[in-house]
Amino acid sequence: MTGPGEHGHDRLARGADLRSEVDQLLAVLAAEGPAGSVVGFGPETHRYLAPLAQAGFRVTAADPDPPAGRTFDAALVLGSALGGLVANDRMLTALAGYAGCLRPGGLMLLDLVDGQTVLGARLPGRGLRELAGPDGRRMIGYADEVDTDEQVYRLTVRTWRLAEDRVVDRSIVVRDVRYFLPRELAFLLSVSGFELAGTAPLAGQPDPAWLRLAWARKA
Amino acid sequence: MTAVDSATFGRLHAAWYDRWFSARSLPAEVEQLTRIFAAAGAGVGSVLDIGCGTGGHLELLARHGLEVVGIDRSPAMVAVAGERLAGSGVAATVLESDVATLRLARAFDAAIMMSWVLSYHVSDEDLFTTLAVLHRHLRPGGLLAFDVVDGSVLLRDGVSTSLRVVEDGTTQFLRVSEPVLRPAEQVYEIGLRMWMFDGDRVVATAAETHPVRYFLPREVELILHTAGFEPLGSEPLAGGPQARQLSRLFWARRP
Numbered sequence: 131m132t133g134p135g136e137h138g139h140d141r142l143a144r145g146a147d148l149r150s151e152v153d154q155l156l157a158v159l160a161a162e163g164p165a166g167s168v169v170g171f172g173p174e175t176h177r178y179l180a181p182l183a184q185a186g187f188r189v190t191a192a193d194p195d196p197p198a199g200r201t202f203d204a205a206l207v208l209g210s211a212l213g214g215l216v217a218n219d220r221m222l223t224a225l226a227g228y229a230g231c232l233r234p235g236g237l238m239l240l241d242l243v244d245g246q247t248v249l250g251a252r253l254p255g256r257g258l259r260e261l262a263g264p265d266g267r268r269m270i271g272y273a274d275e276v277d278t279d280e281q282v283y284r285l286t287v288r289t290w291r292l293a294e295d296r297v298v299d300r301s302i303v304v305r306d307v308r309y310f311l312p313r314e315l316a317f318l319l320s321v322s323g324f325e326l327a328g329t330a331p332l333a334g335q336p337d338p339a340w341l342r343l344a345w346a347r348k349a
Numbered sequence: 350m351t352a353v354d355s356a357t358f359g360r361l362h363a364a365w366y367d368r369w370f371s372a373r374s375l376p377a378e379v380e381q382l383t384r385i386f387a388a389a390g391a392g393v394g395s396v397l398d399i400g401c402g403t404g405g406h407l408e409l410l411a412r413h414g415l416e417v418v419g420i421d422r423s424p425a426m427v428a429v430a431g432e433r434l435a436g437s438g439v440a441a442t443v444l445e446s447d448v449a450t451l452r453l454a455r456a457f458d459a460a461i462m463m464s465w466v467l468s469y470h471v472s473d474e475d476l477f478t479t480l481a482v483l484h485r486h487l488r489p490g491g492l493l494a495f496d497v498v499d500g501s502v503l504l505r506d507g508v509s510t511s512l513r514v515v516e517d518g519t520t521q522f523l524r525v526s527e528p529v530l531r532p533a534e535q536v537y538e539i540g541l542r543m544w545m546f547d548g549d550r551v552v553a554t555a556a557e558t559h560p561v562r563y564f565l566p567r568e569v570e571l572i573l574h575t576a577g578f579e580p581l582g583s584e585p586l587a588g589g590p591q592a593r594q595l596s597r598l599f600w601a602r603r604p
Contacts, residue, residue, distance in 0.1 A: 218571045245565060246532050249504035278501035281567045311500060313535045314568035317473060321575055 147334030151343075152181045154333035155206070155239060158345050159187075162237050162327060165203035169196050169231055174209020196231040205232055207240040210341070213307040216282060218318075225322035232348040238324060241332050243283050244342045245309035248276055251338050266293040282306040319346045377588025378463065379409040382494055385600050386459055389581060391492050397457040399448050399483065400466035404430030404441070411439035419443040420451060449478050456488040462495035465596065468561040471536060476562075480576035487603040493578060496586045498537055499597035500563035503530075506593055508537065521546040536560050566597070573601045 155178060159165045167188045170179045179189040190197060205228050215221050228238055253274050261268045271288040284306050291299040310318075316326040324346035331339030386393040396410050401419030403426055410417050411434075419441065421427050427445045434441045460483050470476040483493055508528040515522045527540040538560045545553040564572075570580040578601035586596035 216567075218567060218574060245500070246504055249501055250507070278505075279566065281501075281565050308567065309565075311535050311563075311565055311568065312533055313473075313562075314565060314571070317568070317575075318571060321571075 148177060148181075150334035151332060152178060152185075154330070154343060155182065156185055158239060158328070158343070159204060159237070162345060162347070163235075165237060167202040168204045168206060169202040170206040170208070171196075171228065172207060172209050172211030174211065175206050178206055178208055192231070196227075201231055201233045202236060203233060204237045204239065207238060210241060210243060210307045212240050213242050213309065214305065216280070216306055216308045221318065222322060225319070225324070229323045229348050234348060236348045237327070237345055238348065239343065239345045241341050241343050242315065243307050243309040243340060244331075245281075245311045245314075247338045247340050248283050248309045249278075251340075266291055266298065268292070276309075277306070280306065282308050315344060323349050325349055374588030375405040375409055378586060379406055379413070381584075381587035381598065382406075382410070382461060383413055385494060385582075385598075386492060389492055389600070389602065391458060391490055391602070393458040393492060395457045395459070397453075397460040397486055399451075399460060399462045399479070400464065400469075401430055401443060402426050402464055404433045404443060406461065406463055407441045407443070408434060408437050408439055411437075411441045417441045418453070418457070420446050420448060422447045448482055449475075451482050451486070453486060455486075457486055457491060458488060459492040459494065460487055462493075465496060465498055465561055467495045468497045468563065469559070471534070471560050471562045476572065477576055480572070480578070484577055484603055489603060491603045492581075492600060493573075493603065494598060494600040496596040496598045497569065498561050498563040498595055499585070500535070500565045500568075502593060502595050502597075503537055503563050519548045520552075531560075535562050535564075537563050564597075566599075569599050573599070577604070578602065579604050 159168075165187070167190070168179070168182055169190045169192055170176060171192045171194075176191050179191055183189045190200075190202070196202075207228060212221060212224065215224055232238065253276070256274060257272055259270045259272075261270070269290045269292065271290075273286045273288075275284050276282075277284055284304065287303045287305075289299075289301045289303075290297055312329070315329075319326050326344065326346045329342050329344040332341040332343045335341060393415065395416040396418075398407055398410075398417060398419040401407055401421050404419055407417045407419045407430065419430060421430065421443070422445065424445055427443050430443045434443065462479075462483070467476070467479065470479055487493065508530055510528070511526045513524045513526070515524075521544075523544040523546075525542045527542070529538050529540070530536075531538060538558060541555075541557045541559065543553075543555045543557075544551065566583055569583065573580045580599065580601045583597055583599040585594040586598045589596055
């Protein structure tokens with residue numbers, strides 16, 4: 131079983147499936163022209179780099195910054211890394227950084243929360259999971275909401291660790307991720323030196339897909 | 350049924366415009382605008398109204414003591430607005446012009462664009478042409494306020510067909526609104542079919558399609574920023590239906 135807790139709290143849709151996401155990335159990279167070198171941004175992106183390396187790509191993790199002076203054929207910005215920045219000015223700064231480490235014509239692949247689905251469909255990220263481990267039991271509670279004034283999908287993850295009849299640890303993580311409409315995304319990319327080349331529902335998700343994969347070419 | 354040319358129905362539509370949209374409250378909208386102008390501390394004495402329609406905002410703003418100039422590209426709307434303002438005894442100027450070609454030899458303290466006028470700019474090119482015209486007609490520090498279709502409300506609630514019937518003596522107007530969403534284009538397309546009956550006679554029929562673009566709040570901020578404005582705020586337009594206010598008011602400053 132996979133869910134938000136499996137891959138970190140920012141896996142927004144339950145049922146996310148790494149293998150089918152990687153297959154989708156490979157298909158887009160193959161369809162959009164030659165790419166040999168790939169740089170990955172964002173804490174979640176490293177999960178995708180190892181399978182891409184196995185597929186023959188030269189991969190580099192920007193951790194957090196890309197190696198100076200190098201350019202790449204493709205950049206991965208996954209795990210809702212862009213949407214997590216929320217504000218326009220932070221996104222414009224980040225996009226300038228992604229553009230700076232791509233060769234002209236290089237491809238950026240990013241996943242994002244689809245505003246159409248977020249606003250129109252039932253929220254997916256609610257419930258409680260109980261996990262038994264060697265160090266005791268854990269309970270993970272998920273709650274989500276859409277804040278339309280802030281234009282964010284807000285996922286709250288609470289964790290309790292239990293030993294016998296005592297709560298030995300608890301935590302709360304709240305993450306805001308901005309959602310986008312299609313022309314909004316195209317415009318944001320165009321003012322950042324990219325041309326949106328395509329979008330598709332992110333592979334391996336239940337329907338309707340909350341996350342979309344988008345790919346854009348550096349102008 | 351009698352087919353009539355669109356100019357005729359244009360006049361009919363203009364004449365009946367205020368009744369079609371009687372669900373909204375212009376005084377509430379103008380109170381909201383003047384409150385925003387005062388809070389921004391920009392010292393607003395003159396206002397340019399782009400797409401002024403039948404002049405409802407112009408009249409009320411003039412009553413607040415503001416100097417107002419209205420622009421509309423529809424001769425029928427300009428005629429109705431002119432009659433309204435002449436009858437109300439307030440000083441206001443109404444000009445027939447397309448916004449894209451507008452060149453007034455002066456700048457204003459504030460500009461407004463109400464009734465979804467900006468949402469009617471479906472292409473990015475038209476949108477930025479109009480925003481450039483507004484920028485040019487505002488003094489530095491001047492304020493811009495406009496309402497657009499709120500994508501959050503539209504996508505949450507979905508769209509549905511509605512029928513409106515207005516009666517006046519023996520005259521009946523019917524208007525059926527049949528909207529569809531075109532999500533990839535971010536367009537809410539309102540198909541309107543209208544009939545005018547006088548007694549048992551069909552006087553006029555018409556069909557119109559109104560494609561309007563819907564926006565999210567941070568998207569509008571990005572557009573304003575790109576067009577050289579400083580976004581100041583947004584909130585639901587005042588005076589509309591509480592449960593489903595499709596119009597959101599944004600305001601910004603020309604730096």
